[in-house]
Amino acid sequence: MPPIRRRLTFTGSVQHVGFRWRAIHAAQLYGCTGWVHNEFDGSVTMEIQGSEEQIDQVILAVGRGKYVRIEGMECWSIPVVPEERGFRAER
Numbered sequence: 001m002p003p004i005r006r007r008l009t010f011t012g013s014v015q016h017v018g019f020r021w022r023a024i025h026a027a028q029l030y031g032c033t034g035w036v037h038n039e040f041d042g043s044v045t046m047e048i049q050g051s052e053e054q055i056d057q058v059i060l061a062v063g064r065g066k067y068v069r070i071e072g073m074e075c076w077s078i079p080v081v082p083e084e085r086g087f088r089a090e091r
Contacts, residue, residue, distance in 0.1 A: 005034070005049040005080045008059070012071030014044045019068050020089045026061035027087035030054045037090040048087070049080060 010019070015038050023036040023046060032050035039045055048055050063070050 001051055003049050003080055004052060004055070005047065005078050006055055007076045007078050008046045008048065009039075009074045010044045010046070010070050010072070011042070013067065013069035015042055017067035017069075018065055019044055019062060022062045022065045022068065023058065024087055024089060026058040029061070030057045032058055033081075033084045033087055035088050035090045047078070049084060 020036045020038065026032075027034065027048060027050075030050065032048050032054050034046065034048040036044060036046045048058060050058075059073075062068060
């Protein structure tokens with residue numbers, strides 16, 4: 001099954017709680033690529049690529065963080081980036 005790519009924006013208690021670290025770890029664990037970034041408004045943006053199941057597993061893993069509290073999530077389907085490798089935090 002070909003990969004899909006999603007752009008996600010998370011709101012709630014998502015900055016300074018290990019969200020990006022958990023996202024990197026979970027994406028590596030489930031074989032996803034992409035990036036995660038803290039926004040100035042307190043939200044976190046993530047672009048993630050993999051199967052729908054892999055992406056769902058990453059989101060669930062991040063949401064289980066001890067101090068993470070996702071109150072809202074917006075999701076858009078975007079074009080796949082075929083040459084992308086790895087998952088990273090962007091500043």
